[in-house]
Amino acid sequence: xxxxxxxxxxxxxxxxxxxxxxxxxxxxxxxxxxxxxxxxxxxxxxxxxxxxxxxxxxxxxxxxxxxxxxxxxxxxxxxxxxxxxxxxxxxxxxxxxxxxxxxxxxxxxxxxxxxxxxxxxxxxxxxxxxxxxxxxxxxxxxxxxxxxxxxxxxxxxxxxxxxxxxxxxxxxxxxxxxxxxxxxxxxxxx
Numbered sequence: 001x002x003x004x005x006x007x008x009x010x011x012x013x014x015x016x017x018x019x020x021x022x023x024x025x026x027x028x029x030x031x032x033x034x035x036x037x038x039x040x041x042x043x044x045x046x047x048x049x050x051x052x053x054x055x056x057x058x059x060x061x062x063x064x065x066x067x068x069x070x071x072x073x074x075x076x077x078x079x080x081x082x083x084x085x086x087x088x089x090x091x092x093x094x095x096x097x098x099x100x101x102x103x104x105x106x107x108x109x110x111x112x113x114x115x116x117x118x119x120x121x122x123x124x125x126x127x128x129x130x131x132x133x134x135x136x137x138x139x140x141x142x143x144x145x146x147x148x149x150x151x152x153x154x155x156x157x158x159x160x161x162x163x164x165x166x167x168x169x170x171x172x173x174x175x176x177x178x179x180x181x182x183x184x185x186x187x188x189x190x
Contacts, residue, residue, distance in 0.1 A: 013038025013115075013123025014064045014088040017147075017176050021083035026062070028069055028076040036115030038123030039065045040140075041080055043183055049078055053112060055140025060183040064088060068121035084182035089147050092129040094172040104146070106132035107180055109139040127175060140180055147174035 015038060028035070029048030035041060040052040043062045052061050063082035070076075081088075093111050109131040113124040131139055150173045 012091075013125035014040065014090045014177070016064075016081050017087040017089045020081060021086045022081070023066055023079050024063075024082045025077050026080050026082075028073055028078050031072060032069075034071045034115065035065050035069050035078060036121050036123040037065055037067055039115060039125060040110070041065050041078070049080065055109060055181075059140060060181045060185075061140065061179055062183045065123075068115075082184070084179065084184045087144060087176050087178050089174050089176055090141075091126050091172050092175050093126040094129060103129070103132050104143050106134060106143055107139045108132050108141045108143060108177070110141065126172075127177060141177040142180050144176045144178055147176055150174055 013036065026041075026043070026049045027047065029044050029046050029050045032048065032050035035049075035051050040055065040061045041049045041063060042052045042060065044050050049062055052059065055061065063080040063086070066079040066081055069078055090110075109128045111126040111128050113126070115121060115123045127141060127143070132143070133139060
């Protein structure tokens with residue numbers, strides 16, 4: 001699936017940005033909810049992986065699902081982009097604010113919208129752009145940059161050098177993010 005720039009198309013959730021650093025096969029927890037490609041997953045105390053429904057202090061994601069699995073599949077496996085330094089692209093929600101250059105390196109939460117099977121199974125997760133904070137423990141993603149595919153896209157926008165960015169809510173942009181906490185860097189007891 002290609003990424004559409006300058007459009008409100010959150011389908012796809014988190015997608016690897018640039019090169020894939022690692023992808024690993026994991027056992028899905030027997031009680032796990034449906035997991036869509038682009039959803040964040042975590043390892044449970046049982047050893048299986050499941051959909052992450054919150055991020056922030058004390059939550060250490062394992063990575064991002066590369067495929068789809070239906071709910072409660074006792075013997076299912078799942079490919080996960082699990083390298084702790086992997087970068088991902090994701091759409092910001094642009095509901096009450098919008099992605100700007102000063103927001104780079106701030107930390108953000110996600111909008112936890114359920115995935116969809118319309119046009120193929122895919123995540124609907126977005127970055128909650130109005131949740132940006134300096135704290136490293138309150139939320140789960142750090143914005144690295146505004147996706148270069150967004151340069152020159154948008155109706156209004158501001159120009160910095162030769163780069164044009166949204167300057168109004170409802171001008172959703174794709175951004176590049178990285179996990180602040182990761183289970184391989186800051187493991188919890190499993």
